[in-house]
Amino acid sequence: MTKAAELAKMGEVLTNSQIGGRRNIVYNGKMQVAQRSASAVTGIGATAGYFTCDRWVYSVAGSHAGRFTMSQSTDTPNGFSNSLKLDCTTADTSIAAGELAIIRQHYEGQDLQQIKKGTSDAEQLTVSFYVKASSALTFGLELFDSDNDRQITKLFTTTTSWVRHEITFPADTTGAFNNDNARSLDLSFWIHAGSTYAGGTLNSTAFASTTTANRAAGIDSFFSSTDNEFFLTGVQMELGSVATPFEHRSFGEELALCQRYFQKYADDGNGNGYFTNGMITGTRLYGVIRWTTTMRANPTVAGTSGDFNIQSSAHTGGGFSIDETHNPSVDAVRLRTGSNSNLTNGQGAILRFDAAGSLTADSEL
Amino acid sequence: MDIKSAQYVQDENSENSCIKLVLNSMPNNVPYLLVPFSNDNRHYQAILEWVAEGNTIAEAD
Numbered sequence A: 001m002t003k004a005a006e007l008a009k010m011g012e013v014l015t016n017s018q019i020g021g022r023r024n025i026v027y028n029g030k031m032q033v034a035q036r037s038a039s040a041v042t043g044i045g046a047t048a049g050y051f052t053c054d055r056w057v058y059s060v061a062g063s064h065a066g067r068f069t070m071s072q073s074t075d076t077p078n079g080f081s082n083s084l085k086l087d088c089t090t091a092d093t094s095i096a097a098g099e100l101a102i103i104r105q106h107y108e109g110q111d112l113q114q115i116k117k118g119t120s121d122a123e124q125l126t127v128s129f130y131v132k133a134s135s136a137l138t139f140g141l142e143l144f145d146s147d148n149d150r151q152i153t154k155l156f157t158t159t160t161s162w163v164r165h166e167i168t169f170p171a172d173t174t175g176a177f178n179n180d181n182a183r184s185l186d187l188s189f190w191i192h193a194g195s196t197y198a199g200g201t202l203n204s205t206a207f208a209s210t211t212t213a214n215r216a217a218g219i220d221s222f223f224s225s226t227d228n229e230f231f232l233t234g235v236q237m238e239l240g241s242v243a244t245p246f247e248h249r250s251f252g253e254e255l256a257l258c259q260r261y262f263q264k265y266a267d268d269g270n271g272n273g274y275f276t277n278g279m280i281t282g283t284r285l286y287g288v289i290r291w292t293t294t295m296r297a298n299p300t301v302a303g304t305s306g307d308f309n310i311q312s313s314a315h316t317g318g319g320f321s322i323d324e325t326h327n328p329s330v331d332a333v334r335l336r337t338g339s340n341s342n343l344t345n346g347q348g349a350i351l352r353f354d355a356a357g358s359l360t361a362d363s364e365l
Numbered sequence B: 001m002d003i004k005s006a007q008y009v010q011d012e013n014s015e016n017s018c019i020k021l022v023l024n025s026m027p028n029n030v031p032y033l034l035v036p037f038s039n040d041n042r043h044y045q046a047i048l049e050w051v052a053e054g055n056t057i058a059e060a061d
Helices: A001-015 A249-259 B042-052
Strands: A041-046 A058-062 A067-075 A083-088 A100-108 A125-133 A138-145 A150-157 A165-167 A182-192 A229-239 A262-266 A276-282 A284-292 A299-304 A308-313 A316-320 A322-327 A332-337 A348-354 A358-362 B003-010 B017-025 B033-035
Touching: A100 A150, A125 A138, A138 A165, A138 A316, A182 A229, A276 A308, A284 A308, A284 A348, A299 A322, A299 B042, A322 B003, A322 B017, B003 B042, B033 B042
Parallel strands: none
Antiparallel strands: A041 A067, A058 A100, A067 A083, A083 A229, A100 A182, A125 A165, A125 A229, A138 A150, A138 A182, A262 A358, A276 A284, A276 A348, A284 A332, A299 A358, A299 B033, A308 A316, A308 A348, A322 A332, B003 B017, B017 B033
16 A cells, blocks of 8 residues: 555544544454364254354354354464354355354443434444455345444455455434443354345445345355355454544453353362352252343353252252252343252352353353 | 253242252353343343243142
8 A cells, every 4th residue: 555545544533533432343353262162063954043253143044954064273374363264064055045144242222322323414334354264155134223224245256365345324314223231233254145135226325224145145154065164353343434443452351241141150170160169958059140241131040960069067969950040131141950869958158160060141142 | 041940049038049950051061150130241131132032930849
């Protein structure tokens, strides 16, 4: 870039962008945080869900045959440590109309008010990201406003090398985001779509009321071959028409941000993961755990089966499960273990993890 | 959300305190999810949709 071009770009940034504070709306854009699994998860495809890198959800519709392995990879562009890797393991070359596969992230409306969407002062949004793949594959990047059922999609094409793509979406003066903790915006990477979603003309110029067939027209299928791999990292979404350098946040900052939506408590690998103190009532232990971070909403709680150990003056033993949660809030929950006749009513006790134990709290959008 | 079953769980006062939710695809060694009665919770939203489709949340044991 010439000096003049650099100065022009700088001027544009100063004029149109938020240059102070946090610029990047995306969570875990450099795929550092993977509370659910830092290891590869195989056989993904049939069911939607969060599998590896925090906040990145796989969405699916239709009963497509495509399957893939998802992992937190260390194959990255210079300056990054992790990427999200998809590796196709079962191809799907017969795409039924209703099929779709998307990697995406959801955002709360209260975190998007700076976009001023639905007003005459609405802002443009620029999304930048690094991708590479095993071959040239064209995929769609969509902004979907779920409050007002409006969307826009732009295409990008991968290469076999890491490339930073910079895509600017026009401002939308129609349809404000609700100012609450519910889902308002999806940032979606479309990697597979049948004619229901791709049979029309891509809506790529301006936000518009959703026409389903126009959401992903022109994309390739990630499931076209088991040779296909797709890597993604350095995802940034910011106000304005200019993609500024990726905003690197510390691991601790990013983890705390992700924990608003998902928290995992686990053993240290030696069975020493003390979890909570409590009181034995009847034949069960009751204890309260306070979440590390205030969560978005009252969370779903899940514990692994039989992986909890109770220590009291009368009993030390394992094999317990969490079988009830009472009034979970955004800050805490009371847990109850399964019943065991060896526990003594009225005694205090400690609940801890066995080596394989874990407990999660989920308030994802 | 691909729901296999849902059942109320009662606390020590015999009040329904949460819903034990089983999906057709569950995380490794996690037998069920304990879902609060919270309209902001995506699992509870899915249960309400599942019920609206004609399914029933089983009574507590």
